Amino acid sequence: xxxxxxxxxxxxxxxxxxxxxxxxxxxxxxxxxxxxxxxxxxxxxxxxxxxxxxxxxxxxxxxxxxxxxxxxxxxxxxxxxxxxxxxxxxxxxxxxxxxxxxxxxxxxxxxxxxxxxxxxxxxxxxxxxxxxxxxxxxxxxxxxxxxxxxxxxxxxxxxxxxxxxxxxxxxxxxxxxxxxxxxxxxxxxxxxxxxxxxxxxxxxxxxxxxxxxxxxxxxxxxxxxxxxxxxxx
Amino acid sequence: xxxxxxxxxxxxxxxxxxxxxxxxxxxxxxxxxxxxxxxxxxxxxxxxxxxxxxxxxxxxxxxxxxxxxxxxxxxxxxxxxxxxxxxxxxxxxxxxxxxxxxxxxxxxxxxxxxxxxxxxxxxxxxxxxxxxxxxxxxxxxxxxxxxxxxxxxxxxxxxxxxxxxxxxxxxxxxxxxxxxxxxxxxxxxxxxxxxxxxxxxxxxxxxxxxxxxxxxxxxxxxxxxxxxxxxxx
Amino acid sequence: xxxxxxxxxxxxxxxxxxxxxxxxxxxxxxxxxxxxxxxxxxxxxxxxxxxxxxxxxxxxxxxxxxxxxxxxxxxxxxxxxxxxxxxxxxxxxxxxxxxxxxxxxxxxxxxxxxxxxxxxxxxxxxxxxxxxxxxxxxxxxxxxxxxxxxxxxxxxxxxxxxxxxxxxxxxxxxxxxxxxxxxxxxxxxxxxxxxxxxxxxxxxxxxxxxxxxxxxxxxxxxxxxxxxxxxxx
Amino acid sequence: xxxxxxxxxxxxxxxxxxxxxxxxxxxxxxxxxxxxxxxxxxxxxxxxxxxxxxxxxxxxxxxxxxxxxxxxxxxxxxxxxxxxxxxxxxxxxxxxxxxxxxxxxxxxxxxxxxxxxxxxxxxxxxxxxxxxxxxxxxxxxxxxxxxxxxxxxxxxxxxxxxxxxxxxxxxxxxxxxxxxxxxxxxxxxxxxxxxxxxxxxxxxxxxxxxxxxxxxxxxxxxxxxxxxxxxxx
Numbered sequence: 044x045x046x047x048x049x050x051x052x053x054x055x056x057x058x059x060x061x062x063x064x065x066x067x068x069x070x071x072x073x074x075x076x077x078x079x080x081x082x083x084x085x086x087x088x089x090x091x092x093x094x095x096x097x098x099x100x101x102x103x104x105x106x107x108x109x110x111x112x113x114x115x116x117x118x119x120x121x122x123x124x125x126x127x128x129x130x131x132x133x134x135x136x137x138x139x140x141x142x143x144x145x146x147x148x149x150x151x152x153x154x155x156x157x158x159x160x161x162x163x164x165x166x167x168x169x170x171x172x173x174x175x176x177x178x179x180x181x182x183x184x185x186x187x188x189x190x191x192x193x194x195x196x197x198x199x200x201x202x203x204x205x206x207x208x209x210x211x212x213x214x215x216x217x218x219x220x221x222x223x224x225x226x227x228x229x230x231x232x233x234x235x236x237x238x239x240x241x242x243x244x245x246x247x248x249x250x251x252x253x254x255x256x257x258x259x260x261x262x263x264x265x266x267x268x269x270x271x272x273x274x275x276x
Numbered sequence: 277x278x279x280x281x282x283x284x285x286x287x288x289x290x291x292x293x294x295x296x297x298x299x300x301x302x303x304x305x306x307x308x309x310x311x312x313x314x315x316x317x318x319x320x321x322x323x324x325x326x327x328x329x330x331x332x333x334x335x336x337x338x339x340x341x342x343x344x345x346x347x348x349x350x351x352x353x354x355x356x357x358x359x360x361x362x363x364x365x366x367x368x369x370x371x372x373x374x375x376x377x378x379x380x381x382x383x384x385x386x387x388x389x390x391x392x393x394x395x396x397x398x399x400x401x402x403x404x405x406x407x408x409x410x411x412x413x414x415x416x417x418x419x420x421x422x423x424x425x426x427x428x429x430x431x432x433x434x435x436x437x438x439x440x441x442x443x444x445x446x447x448x449x450x451x452x453x454x455x456x457x458x459x460x461x462x463x464x465x466x467x468x469x470x471x472x473x474x475x476x477x478x479x480x481x482x483x484x485x486x487x488x489x490x491x492x493x494x495x496x497x498x499x500x501x502x503x504x505x506x507x508x509x
Numbered sequence: 510x511x512x513x514x515x516x517x518x519x520x521x522x523x524x525x526x527x528x529x530x531x532x533x534x535x536x537x538x539x540x541x542x543x544x545x546x547x548x549x550x551x552x553x554x555x556x557x558x559x560x561x562x563x564x565x566x567x568x569x570x571x572x573x574x575x576x577x578x579x580x581x582x583x584x585x586x587x588x589x590x591x592x593x594x595x596x597x598x599x600x601x602x603x604x605x606x607x608x609x610x611x612x613x614x615x616x617x618x619x620x621x622x623x624x625x626x627x628x629x630x631x632x633x634x635x636x637x638x639x640x641x642x643x644x645x646x647x648x649x650x651x652x653x654x655x656x657x658x659x660x661x662x663x664x665x666x667x668x669x670x671x672x673x674x675x676x677x678x679x680x681x682x683x684x685x686x687x688x689x690x691x692x693x694x695x696x697x698x699x700x701x702x703x704x705x706x707x708x709x710x711x712x713x714x715x716x717x718x719x720x721x722x723x724x725x726x727x728x729x730x731x732x733x734x735x736x737x738x739x740x741x742x
Numbered sequence: 743x744x745x746x747x748x749x750x751x752x753x754x755x756x757x758x759x760x761x762x763x764x765x766x767x768x769x770x771x772x773x774x775x776x777x778x779x780x781x782x783x784x785x786x787x788x789x790x791x792x793x794x795x796x797x798x799x800x801x802x803x804x805x806x807x808x809x810x811x812x813x814x815x816x817x818x819x820x821x822x823x824x825x826x827x828x829x830x831x832x833x834x835x836x837x838x839x840x841x842x843x844x845x846x847x848x849x850x851x852x853x854x855x856x857x858x859x860x861x862x863x864x865x866x867x868x869x870x871x872x873x874x875x876x877x878x879x880x881x882x883x884x885x886x887x888x889x890x891x892x893x894x895x896x897x898x899x900x901x902x903x904x905x906x907x908x909x910x911x912x913x914x915x916x917x918x919x920x921x922x923x924x925x926x927x928x929x930x931x932x933x934x935x936x937x938x939x940x941x942x943x944x945x946x947x948x949x950x951x952x953x954x955x956x957x958x959x960x961x962x963x964x965x966x967x968x969x970x971x972x973x974x975x
Contacts, residue, residue, distance in 0.1 A: 068931060068935050069928065069931070069932075071860065089971075089973050089974060090972055090973030091974065115974055116971070119964055119971055119972045143935075143938060143942065144942060146858060146939055147939050147946055148946055150857040150940075150943040150950060151947035151950045152950065152951070153946060158383040158447070159382065159383040159448060160447060160448045161304065161374045161449065176957075178954075178956040181956040181957055182956060214857070214859060214954075214957060215858060215859045215957075216858070216859065216860065229302065232301060232302070233302075236301050236376075239376060240376055240379055240380050240383065241383075242942060242946055243377060245946070246479065246945065247384040247475055247478070248384035248386055251383060251385065252385070255408060257411040257414040258409075258414055258448075261414050261415070261418050273322055273323055273352045274322050274323030274349075275322060275323055275348055391680070392612060392615065392680050392682070393681045394537065394607045394612060394682065465534060465535070466534070466535075473609055473613050476609065476610060476613035477613045477617050479613075479712065480613055480619060481619055484616060484617045484618065485618070488641060488680075490644040490647040490648060491641060491642075491647055491680060491681075494647050494648070494651055498651075505555075505582070505585055506555055506556055506585045507555050507582075508555060508557065508581055508582055625845060625849040625913050625914060626913060627770065627845060627915065698767060699767070699768075706842055706845055706846050706849065707849075709843060710846045710849040712941065712945065713847055713852060713941055713944070714850035717849060717850045717851065718851070720913050721874060723877040724874060724875075724880055724913060727880050727884055731818060738788075738815070738818055739788055739818045740788050740789030741787065741788065741789055741790065741814055
């Protein structure tokens with residue numbers, strides 16, 4: 044059994060979910076799955092069509108972004124993944140897409156307001172949009188700096204990455220994560236769904252109010268609180 | 277033959293229609309079917325993927341929301357279903373989804389105006405949107421209170437649940453019902469279709485008038501009146 | 510060989526195209542095909558799901574709307590079809606749907622402006638929207654009057670039904686027609702496509718100008734003029 | 743082996759991608775592939791349904807628009823393709839569609855602003871919209887003049903056709919091209935995707951700013967610069 048076969052298999056399965064869920068056109072996205080004990084993650088190779096992927100083609104990279112195993116060049120967004128895994132030890136998977144509605148919000152440079160319980164079932168805050176980076180960051184180690192832009196924005200906004208598992212990078216596109224690759228993929232689809240409904244909500248009622256605090260709290264605790272009663276666990 | 281196999285089979289079939297009709301992402305919805313003679317209904321288990329459902333996994337619950345048969349925990353919305361079945365004896369099925377356009381209207385906290393005959397073929401009123409609940413209701417027995425919020429709104433608005441078989445719960449999402457589970461599923465798809473066309477209508481003409489009374493009456497009677505001439509019955 | 514088998518087969522094929530082209534939900538639409546020599550047309554039975562249709566189930570009706578052959582009740586819109594066939598001898602097929610964007614324009618009570626060559630390839634006028642009928646017409650023989658509402662609107666607007674093969678009935682939905690049933694189905698899909706692009710055009714540029722006359726003329730003649738050079742005929 | 747079989751096979755494959763990618767309704771589009779050494783290109787026959795195409799039905803035409811081989815009449819847009827191949831020697835494939843969002847922008851007579859990195863990954867300029875042609879051009883050799891309208895607009899805007907591989911023709915629809923037919927098809931899908939996200943961006947934030955220059959430069963060089971690090975080449 045090859046040493047990295049578990050994360051390669053998992054990263055492959057996560058990547059293949061992205062076109063299936065309608066979240067990517069061509070190669071506009073990538074998923075990765077980490078093994079924190081080994082300090083590595085498996086990620087999609089750069090520019091390879093989803094139809095041509097296999098588990099073996101997943102590239103294994105360490106948390107500084109250096110390739111550890113694999114014949115192909117990893118996703119051009121690899122360093123962003125590496126920074127997040129290095130600083131946020133509780134996440135096991137990351138997904139980056141250019142899904143239509145979430146990307147439109149990122150291009151609009153707006154947080155997605157929490158308008159309903161679909162949103163509150165997953166997080167209690169507006170979905171944050173980090174501002175575009177400073178020119179110096181962009182000209183430098185761009186993807187590396189993208190990772191820090193995300194982490195810094197969470198610190199400034201006093202958000203906890205274990206509670207808010209998604210962000211829009213201004214002018215760019217969304218990143219989502221989770222305890223597993225599967226959860227990161229799930230969050231990516233939820234984000235796109237919530238982003239579409241929020242845009243429609245503002246079209247139907249430009250003065251729609253945010254969800255009130257008591258409902259935010261109730262729906263989130265229903266799924267995530269100590270007395271949660273959603274699901275079978 | 278297991279005692280509840282008929283309602284379990286029917287609830288299973290209704291739940292499986294929801295992803296087929298494009299009304300749910302992941303597990304964002306549930307359908308139930310009642311047996312009023314036995315005082316019970318069968319409902320989707322909580323958080324189980326549609327692909328993993330079987331008729332046997334449907335949970336049988338009484339009209340107070342207590343589990344009567346089944347190994348799994350029932351949908352977290354079970355008490356809302358129970359309240360509606362208990363108070364509205366003519367309904368045999370209930371569907372709850374977070375379908376995109378209907379939910380956007382719920383988040384907008386607006387009734388859906390009756391703009392055309394597609395709407396009038398199914399009901400003669402605007403599709404009602406119940407206001408979000410008071411904080412006390414939310415903090416208490418939330419899903420139970422959601423059922424009463426629906427029933428109270430119908431009473432206040434002098435609507436008849438046998439004529440208006442759908443509602444939006446403000447900031448949350450739609451519920452639909454009908455004499456059978458199949459009719460509740462049908463109403464769920466009709467609501468989403470009407471909700472989409474109403475949003476487009478307002479985009480194309482922000483001053484679009486409501487349908488005039490004579491057309492409302494005509495289309496509804498064509499399908500539902502004593503001299504109805506739609507369908508084969 | 511049954512006397513009406515040709516039009517029944519053709520009407521069946523046309524009806525089955527409607528869900529395939531995404532133009533109908535459930536039974537929200539119907540297609541018919543006429544035999545002018547016999548003075549009859551075959552039309553979808555009322556309220557029967559598309560999946561349950563067969564050529565034999567098509568109902569044969571004369572141009573006054575009386576059933577000539579068939580065991581089922583014909584579409585509730587049958588008299589509208591009958592009026593059009595009786596007064597417009599050059600049409601061999603009619604389609605009625607509640608397709609999303611075309612119906613939203615009908616609900617908006619607006620003609621669809623001619624914004625581009627996609628529209629001009631098919632007709633040189635704005636797509637007309639007939640006003641809702643007077644209350645007397647509605648209370649009377651409604652579907653019969655719907656046919657006259659269409660014919661009268663064409664006369665008032667000095668439109669030729671052989672050049673403009675589609676109309677929106679205000680607050681209701683579209684009707685299309687053509688020399689054959691196949692052409693009527695084609696026009697129904699073209700209308701929905703043009704209706705969607707016109708709504709998007711106004712969203713992107715609320716002051717978008719109508720197509721200029723020279724382009725309208727050129728594109729239409731390319732396909733329909735005496736020196737047409739589109740297609741293989 | 744037939745002399746033109748390579749470009750016919752390639753043009754066939756490119757045309758068949760268009761309905762698969764959701765870019766065409768019925769026959770609203772065409773793709774061609776050129777052989778510059780022979781001074782010819784293979785293009786879709788006019789008005790033939792995609793389902794009925796075969797490689798052998800592709801029509802071979804020279805760069806003045808005269809048919810060289812093939813039994814069918816070529817696409818009515820053939821002279822536009824011919825003009826582009828004659829004047830832009832580096833392009834090997836051209837695609838024309840009436841895809842929904844790109845065409846809506848063309849009807850709006852607006853350039854598509856560069857709002858995000860999805861756009862910048864492919865070109866550094868706004869996607870240009872050429873104005874509608876003068877009446878004299880339209881009445882004359884229309885499709886021939888369409889080609890010159892495109893070329894002249896690029897000259898006036900000082901755009902390089904090897905860097906900007908797409909254009910909207912005002913009131914009409916998009917054309918895309920590339921070194922190969924496959925690249926032209928790819929660009930056609932990218933354009934539609936970017937056009938949709940730009941329309942949504944303006945809906946969500948009517949004051950959304952264009953992407954800043956440093957990000958435009960970075961994303962484009964990531965894929966296209968001398969030190970590009972996207973993909974496997």
